Amino acid sequence: MTDLDLPVAWRRYAERCVLLDGFHALKHALRFGAEVPVAVTSDRAGALALADELAPDVREALEGLLTGVSREAYASVVARPHPTAVAALAVRPSREAGLEALACLPRRAPVVVLDQPRNLGNAGAVIRLAAGFGATGVVTTGTLDPWHPAVVRGGAGLHFATAVERLEVGELPPGPVFALDPEGEDIRGVRLPDDALLAFGSERGGLSRELRARADRLVALPMRPQVSSYNLATSVAMTLYHWSATGGAVRTP
Numbered sequence: 001m002t003d004l005d006l007p008v009a010w011r012r013y014a015e016r017c018v019l020l021d022g023f024h025a026l027k028h029a030l031r032f033g034a035e036v037p038v039a040v041t042s043d044r045a046g047a048l049a050l051a052d053e054l055a056p057d058v059r060e061a062l063e064g065l066l067t068g069v070s071r072e073a074y075a076s077v078v079a080r081p082h083p084t085a086v087a088a089l090a091v092r093p094s095r096e097a098g099l100e101a102l103a104c105l106p107r108r109a110p111v112v113v114l115d116q117p118r119n120l121g122n123a124g125a126v127i128r129l130a131a132g133f134g135a136t137g138v139v140t141t142g143t144l145d146p147w148h149p150a151v152v153r154g155g156a157g158l159h160f161a162t163a164v165e166r167l168e169v170g171e172l173p174p175g176p177v178f179a180l181d182p183e184g185e186d187i188r189g190v191r192l193p194d195d196a197l198l199a200f201g202s203e204r205g206g207l208s209r210e211l212r213a214r215a216d217r218l219v220a221l222p223m224r225p226q227v228s229s230y231n232l233a234t235s236v237a238m239t240l241y242h243w244s245a246t247g248g249a250v251r252t253p
């Protein structure tokens with residue numbers, strides 16, 4: 001592909017794809033089986049040196065995929081150039097496949113539910129956590145699109161390592177709902193089962209009425225008096241860690 005072909009190729013795929021911004025996002029997406037129809041860099045030697053150092057497992061795939069283009073051509077397809085000068089498009093997995101993975105029983109690891117989250121960076125950080133802990137998936141309720149480009153950026157290409165979908169509370173997959181709330185029972189005395197839905201409220205308003213009505217148990221993270229709450233993504237991190245430390249198995253690929 002030449003610089004001249006790039007805008008046409010990019011436009012052709014952009015509609016059904018998500019942007020992988022930077023080397024690390026592309027590396028993660030490839031590791032977890034993403035289909036990547038186009039990948040460019042204005043520093044091919046630098047990108048392959050990074051692959052040698054950090055990702056020898058996908059070096060061959062990167063060598064075949066990455067097209068070297070000029071700095072101007074690279075900059076024309078991204079909003080803000082990334083320090084690694086790498087950008088790619090990956091095909092977004094079908095909603096059917098995501099819903100099937102979320103509904104599949106028996107479930108070996110929890111589903112994280114973000115109830116009406118507002119902050120795109122928080123949602124991305126949670127997807128990255130879910131991928132790291134081998135969670136079955138991340139479901140959002142409300143208006144935030146969990147495949148929004150800013151969420152994909154925050155997720156570092158790890159949307160491809162777990163199922164990510166938006167659903168109504170009434171459509172949540174089966175399983176006991178453990179809803180995280182400072183007023184709940186102390187999580188340190190609770191074993192979170194592998195088939196749990198771990199639900200977290202929005203940054204501003206906490207858990208919605210609908211989610212509370214669907215919850216089987218309310219559980220709290222330890223927090224000293226006078227502190228109102230933790231950040232959403234750090235709450236998810238502590239809860240997934242608690243699940244793993246009390247018997248939950250972090251899945252290996």
Ligand SMILES: C[S@@+](CC[C@H](N)C(=O)[O-])C[C@H]1O[C@@H](n2cnc3c(N)ncnc32)[C@H](O)[C@@H]1O
Nearest residue numbers: 180181182200201204206220221223229230235
């Ligand atoms: C920033 S907090 C929401 C604060 C909100 N003002 C409220 O009224 O709950 C976002 C979510 O993180 C989780 N969370 C934060 N701190 C927690 C704690 N100490 N125990 C359990 N969950 C917590 C809850 O699910 C909460 O809805």
